[in-house]
Amino acid sequence: xxxxxxxxxxxxxxxxxxxxxxxxxxxxxxxxxxxxxxxxxxxxxxxxxxxxxxxxxxxxxxxxxxxxxxxxxxxxxxxxxxxxxxxxxxxxxxxxxxxxxxxxxxxxxxxxxxxxxxxxxxxxxxxxxxxxxxxxxxxxxxxxxxxxxxxxxxxxxxxxxxxxxxxxxxxxxxxxxxxxxxxxxxxxxxxxxxxxxxxxxxxxxxxxxxxxxxxxxxxxxxxxxxxxxxxxxxxxxxxxxxxxxxxxxxxxxxxxxxxxxxxxxxxxxxxxxxxxxxxxxxxxxxxxxxxxxxxxxxxxxxxxxxxxxxxxxxxxxxxxxxxxxxxxxxxxxxxxxxxxxxxxxxxxxxxxxxxxxxxxxxxxxxxxxxxxxxxxxxxxxxxxxxxxxxxxxxxxxxxxxxxxxxxxxxxxxxxxxxxxxxxxxxxxxxxxxxx
Amino acid sequence: xxxxxxxxxxxxxxxxxxxxxxxxxxxxxxxxxxxxxxxxxxxxxxxxxxxxxxxxxxxxxxxxxxxxxxxxxxxxxxxxxxxxxxxxxxxxxxxxxxxxxxxxxxxxxxxxxxxxxxxxxxxxxxxxxxxxxxxxxxxxxxxxxxxxxxxxxxxxxxxxxxxxxxxxxxxxxxxxxxxxxxxxxxxxxxxxxxxxxxxxxxxxxxxxxxxxxxxxxxxxxxxxxxxxxxxxxxxxxxxxxxxxxxxxxxxxxxxxxxxxxxxxxxxxxxxxxxxxxxxxxxxxxxxxxxxxxxxxxxxxxxxxxxxxxxxxxxxxxxxxxxxxxxxxxxxxxxxxxxxxxxxxxxxxxxxxxxxxxxxxxxxxxxxxxxxxxxxxxxxxxxxxxxxxxxxxxxxxxxxxxxxxxxxxxxxxxxxxxxxxxxxxxxxxxxxxxxx
Ligand SMILES: Cc1ncc(COP(=O)(O)O)c(C=O)c1O
Ligand SMILES: Cc1ncc(COP(=O)(O)O)c(C=O)c1O
Numbered sequence: 001x002x003x004x005x006x007x008x009x010x011x012x013x014x015x016x017x018x019x020x021x022x023x024x025x026x027x028x029x030x031x032x033x034x035x036x037x038x039x040x041x042x043x044x045x046x047x048x049x050x051x052x053x054x055x056x057x058x059x060x061x062x063x064x065x066x067x068x069x070x071x072x073x074x075x076x077x078x079x080x081x082x083x084x085x086x087x088x089x090x091x092x093x094x095x096x097x098x099x100x101x102x103x104x105x106x107x108x109x110x111x112x113x114x115x116x117x118x119x120x121x122x123x124x125x126x127x128x129x130x131x132x133x134x135x136x137x138x139x140x141x142x143x144x145x146x147x148x149x150x151x152x153x154x155x156x157x158x159x160x161x162x163x164x165x166x167x168x169x170x171x172x173x174x175x176x177x178x179x180x181x182x183x184x185x186x187x188x189x190x191x192x193x194x195x196x197x198x199x200x201x202x203x204x205x206x207x208x209x210x211x212x213x214x215x216x217x218x219x220x221x222x223x224x225x226x227x228x229x230x231x232x233x234x235x236x237x238x239x240x241x242x243x244x245x246x247x248x249x250x251x252x253x254x255x256x257x258x259x260x261x262x263x264x265x266x267x268x269x270x271x272x273x274x275x276x277x278x279x280x281x282x283x284x285x286x287x288x289x290x291x292x293x294x295x296x297x298x299x300x301x302x303x304x305x306x307x308x309x310x311x312x313x314x315x316x317x318x319x320x321x322x323x324x325x326x327x328x329x330x331x332x333x334x335x336x337x338x339x340x341x342x343x344x345x346x347x348x349x350x351x352x353x354x355x356x357x358x359x360x361x362x363x364x365x366x367x368x369x370x371x372x373x374x375x376x377x378x379x380x381x382x383x384x385x386x387x388x389x390x391x392x393x394x395x396x397x398x399x400x401x402x403x404x405x406x407x408x409x410x411x412x413x414x415x416x417x418x419x420x421x422x423x424x425x426x427x428x429x430x431x432x433x434x435x
Numbered sequence: 436x437x438x439x440x441x442x443x444x445x446x447x448x449x450x451x452x453x454x455x456x457x458x459x460x461x462x463x464x465x466x467x468x469x470x471x472x473x474x475x476x477x478x479x480x481x482x483x484x485x486x487x488x489x490x491x492x493x494x495x496x497x498x499x500x501x502x503x504x505x506x507x508x509x510x511x512x513x514x515x516x517x518x519x520x521x522x523x524x525x526x527x528x529x530x531x532x533x534x535x536x537x538x539x540x541x542x543x544x545x546x547x548x549x550x551x552x553x554x555x556x557x558x559x560x561x562x563x564x565x566x567x568x569x570x571x572x573x574x575x576x577x578x579x580x581x582x583x584x585x586x587x588x589x590x591x592x593x594x595x596x597x598x599x600x601x602x603x604x605x606x607x608x609x610x611x612x613x614x615x616x617x618x619x620x621x622x623x624x625x626x627x628x629x630x631x632x633x634x635x636x637x638x639x640x641x642x643x644x645x646x647x648x649x650x651x652x653x654x655x656x657x658x659x660x661x662x663x664x665x666x667x668x669x670x671x672x673x674x675x676x677x678x679x680x681x682x683x684x685x686x687x688x689x690x691x692x693x694x695x696x697x698x699x700x701x702x703x704x705x706x707x708x709x710x711x712x713x714x715x716x717x718x719x720x721x722x723x724x725x726x727x728x729x730x731x732x733x734x735x736x737x738x739x740x741x742x743x744x745x746x747x748x749x750x751x752x753x754x755x756x757x758x759x760x761x762x763x764x765x766x767x768x769x770x771x772x773x774x775x776x777x778x779x780x781x782x783x784x785x786x787x788x789x790x791x792x793x794x795x796x797x798x799x800x801x802x803x804x805x806x807x808x809x810x811x812x813x814x815x816x817x818x819x820x821x822x823x824x825x826x827x828x829x830x831x832x833x834x835x836x837x838x839x840x841x842x843x844x845x846x847x848x849x850x851x852x853x854x855x856x857x858x859x860x861x862x863x864x865x866x867x868x869x870x
Contacts, residue, residue: 029743030509033732035496045725048495056729057492060483060664061470062807074465094666095530095706096724102706125689130705132688223725229495231529231666231727253567254560254812269704270565271530271537287812289531290480290658292666294491295730297468308464372497377689377722 038366041387041402042374043173043347044201045223045230048298049392052228055301060293064285068293072281075296078303081311082203082226083218083236085210091281092299093233093272094292097200097221100233102130103272104196104217107245109165110265111135116163116193118142118149120179121172122377123198131167134268139163145379146338148179155187165194171202171344173224174377176337176386178206178344185214194241200224203234204306205318205346205390216241225318225346227391228302232295237274249275255287318345321389321399324429328403329387331425332410332417337384346390349376351383356415358382364412369405399426473801476822476837477809478608478782479636480658480665483733484827487663490736495728499720503728507716510731513738516746517638517661518653518671520645526716527734528668528707529727532635532656535668537565538707539631539652542680544600545700546570551598551628553577553584555614556607557812558633566602569703574598580814581773583614590622600629606637606779608659609812611772611821613641613779620649629676635659638669639741640753640781640825651676660753660781662826663737667730672709684710690722753780756824756834759864763838764822766860767845767852772819781825784811786818791850793817799847804840834861 040046048056061068072091079090093100105127109115115136117127120143131138139161143149158166166188171178181197188195194216199208203218205225210218216238222228237245250266250273251257267273271289279286306314322345326336329350337349352358358375362385365371374386387406389399403422410417475481483491496503507526514525528535540562544550550571552562555578566573574596578584593601601623606613616632623630629651634643638653640660645653651673657663672680685701685708686692702708706724714721741749757780761771764785772784787793793810797820800806809821822841824834838857845852 029739030513030735033490033493033506033736035493035502035506036500037494038496038500040495040497042497045495045498045728048729053492053494053729055468057488058468058470059472059488060475060480061473062475062477063480063665065471065473065801065807067470071468071470078465095534096727098724099530099534099706102704106704122689126687126705129688133701133703133705135703221725229727229729230498230725231730252561253564254557266568268568268570269537269541269707270561270568271534271707272704289533290656290665292531292664292730293480294483294488294664294733295666295727298729300465301468304464366500372500 037370039371039393039398039401041389041393041398042372043386043388044390046227046388046391046393048229049227049302049305051305052298052301055297056229056294058297063290063293068291069285071296071300072291075300075303076281078300078307079234079236081307082234082303083210084208084212084311085236087210087236087238089242089278090236091277092296093219093235093277094289094295095233096230097219097233098126098130099272100219100221100235101127101198103233103274103277104219104235105130105167106134106269106272107248107267107274108194108196108217108241109134109136110248111268112137113164114139114161115165115167116157116161117167118154118157120148120175120177121145121169122174123169123172127167127169127198145175146177148177148339148342151180151183154184158187158191158193162191163193165196167196168198170197170199170208171206173201173347173386174380176344176347176349177339177342178202181215182213189214194244201347202344204314205394206344207315210236222299222302225390226302227305228298232292232299234299242278245275245278252276315345318390318394320433321394321396322346322348323433324396324426325387325389325399327429328399328422328426332403332407332422333415337380346394347386347388349380349384349386352385353415356410356413358385360413361385361409364409365405368409371402371405373402396430472805474806474828474833474836476824476828476833477807478821478823479825481662481823481826481828483664484662484737484740486740487733487736490732491664491729493732498725498728503726504720506731506735507726510735510738511716513735513742514669514671516742517669517738518645519643519647519746520671522645522671522673524677524713525671526712527731528654528670528712529724529730530668531665532654532668533561533565534707535654535656535670536562536633538668538709538712539654539670540565540602541569541704541707542683542702542709543629543631543652543676544569544571545683546703547572548599549574549596550600550602551592551596552602553589553592555583555610555612556580556604557609558604558607562602562604562633580610581612583612583774583777586615586618589619593622593626593628597626598628600631602631603633605632605634605643606641608636608782608821609815611779611782611784612774612777613637616650617648624649629679637779639749640829641779642750645671657734657737660825661737662740663733667727667734669734677713680710680713686721687711750780753825753829755865755868756829756831757781757783758868759831759861760822760824760834762864763834763857763861767838767842767857768850772815781829782821782823784815784819784821787820788850791845791848793820795848796820796844799844800840803844806837806840808837831865
């Protein structure tokens, strides 16, 4: 067993079955890729859907190939459905979810402008960090971990702070809580604030309706309910957001023609300059980065899977398997953390029983069963396990297997566990839902 | 034929064989991915090596799985060989090549510091743009497109400007020129400047020796000589660069513990904060983004292929096929652009003959033969074709097929072309090299 590094929330401790040791790594060339089989039941990343993996290995085409332009347009259209929006500017940022967050914040907020962040978990702090680095004046309100905000409290803060941007986490994976966003759009519109939502962990597994809720910008990732590999951030921007960003547009040096000038308000990043990304994805197809084609293929497949299933059905599926998982966790005698009326469908936090070793249980799950679960951050580090059922893994067999394994490992770690209690409770939940 | 968008260098004009029309894109769900077969012989992206594509579809593991940590360590070790360095801090940025550039510049240079950029093509302008957005005071010297700088002229500018950072493009794909960098490390060390090199287009196909040349930071991409999909930027930082970046280190809000404080000099970006990326890749494994696992698998395979071949052999291969391609282009009666003593091995710029339509030739190559070649940017847009042989496509069959197709298409477009002249000249070059 290796030492658990400080603050690395999801460290597991088993030995890899097939990968070489880090210490051997200098010996080149390495053996062929052969990662150990894993069932990823933590807070994400989760196993990618096999169709998404296959899409990732489809041969490449050029970035301005008409077929590529068509795939980009298709991808935009699919993500419009996924986000629940008619926003033309619905596209991908080539980076992980936090790249999408940074692209949104740095493009929407100019240095010195006020940003309001209601913080109810680790990812609220991330929004604060990113907004501060973008030069914003950041104001926060805080809710206890395991709870969400009363929307009236957020509205009150908007009235008080008068921010340029209200930046919200929708589902904060660190606490498993889902913040209701409906109604905030109207408040923001009234006070001329833009409304941004980080839906990395919630999109696809929980109701989200960008247009109906008046969301001006939302950003996501693939490695949660979308069932893909991390590394790509689907994003969407409302016409109001696009107008703000348009005011900061600057054609880059090296592409300028007569009449193109520097813009004093230009965005502080080139890579995350959404005005440039709109020009690259739009009809002008103005050169920027080289779209990550394999990643786009994968992202397109993630959205296609959801659209084929139907967004409502996908949310119901996450609700079903999440409820069964929560019931199963309780059936194992564990207490579930946080206000359950506001739990995300796709992840459950179970309090770690006194006297049971976090590392031993997570290590045992991985070592013996090849199943990964996570702990959390900050005040919840070592206090809860986060168990997820999302994307491709929002499946009955994955839920029951995880509960069966957890029963064995918990018992081995000295916990008193009702025999078959987890699987039985989950079975009942499934039967109840079917009735 | 569609209209060629302004300033989109590599737009091609054929109809996709199988992809749906952009206008149909709203109709969901879309047909399965089935891109047209393409031989990508432009300036990159090129076809990925089949082993790299297969690696991209290998099942996922968790970001803190010991197997993942081992793969990350292996990837670092492999890229040390590729970059020619012993730098511990050799890792991946999850974004395209320009994400790597921005991560290096924004981490190395604080607002107000001086950066010197010698510009000899479009990508020098990109360095200027990115450095300016990072708040640097940017000084430039310029060389005519198609030439490179005498290193003495760069040294003179370093003495005059006294920059914090000398930022160099190694191979500028827009002009096909390769700037000699040997000797600049000593100049920079003398004047306490850091030396950065953008090796996106050159690495793997041209000699590059980070340590021997005293390079403090270098960043690359996969879609050129490394034979992978775009979307991942291998980067390396010298101990001197790491020290500078360490002075700007700030643990992010949400992960701080007692004693962790804000840093006035903190880097302006969270995603591109190399100090955080060092902590994430290093022994501490401090949580940052979720490493893009599929992309890492692909990047690791790209490096493994090069290391198996041997870096010198890979450079020789690019030299061989690049010379044969250049000979073939001349054999077709086309003039090659730029100072050929300083051409990158992997790409050739051919002047477009008077009276021949750029769009018709590139469209014909793509439509009839499925072969993509590119034009260039700025002063060279519509004036040259850029034809590349790099990565997986640095192969005799790819070179000869391209030349044979180009002969047919040029003749169809009204050019006078020696019968069989391209293929014949390339054959001779291959025979000469074998002798
Ligand atoms: C020398 C050089 N630098 C940077 C880039 C930008 O790379 P990307 O499009 O992967 O961001 C390119 C792309 O062609 C390049 O050739
Ligand atoms: C709500 C939320 N936001 C942002 C992130 C950061 O995502 P990434 O690691 O893909 O950059 C996560 C990752 O867990 C998340 O759950």
